[in-house]
Amino acid sequence: MTDFVFPPLVTPALPVRGRAARFPVARVFCIGRNYRWSADEPAPREMPAWFMKPATAVVPAQDRLPYPPGTGDFCPEVELVVAVGRGGRDIEPAQAEDRHIWGYAVGLDLTRRDLRQQAKRVGGPWEPAKAFDHSAPCSPIVPAAAGGHPREGAIRLTVNGAERQRADLSELLWPVRELVAMLSRSVTLMAGDLIFTGTPAGVGPLHPGDVVCASVAGISEFSLTVSH
Known part of the structure; x- marks a missing residue:
């Protein structure tokens, strides 16, 4: 038995729809711009940039959303989340769904946007803006064996009942299978990895007391209240 200088942290995990077992989280990869933000935006020629959050940033999306310290511009970004069940390197896009993707969820990529803008101005890292506590709330994982692999369906976010974000999964500039393949060419993916797809x-921005609702058709939806 290994002797640790203090007890190791409990592995972060998410509930699984319809099962008692939980999905252990290894790492969190977040994809940058992967939808058109304007109608005249040209089709991309290169794969999108990506960054990471710690596994400890992942929390079940339920009830409260703590307003983080150090920001006056706290923003939610709704995303389809891919749960990897089998790792690998140099994965072929055609094999990503059948061999490597275990399931899907709805997540929020939460951002301290003022810190991100500051980092962009000076060429600094994005971790202060993206990798803070509770910055990746997720719905329960829906196993692909039960729900299939979504290629279309509305993705939507409202704040206090007013729609703020809406698109369709069919509008992803780079589909899920291509994102999995792209990441696996840079790092060896592991079972338990989550991929936020853009x-x-x-x-x-959000303010204390706001009610945030996020959904992806056919996957899940949830509601959170921003707290102090």
């Missing part, structure tokens, strides 16, 4: 246009 957000539609319509990013705006």
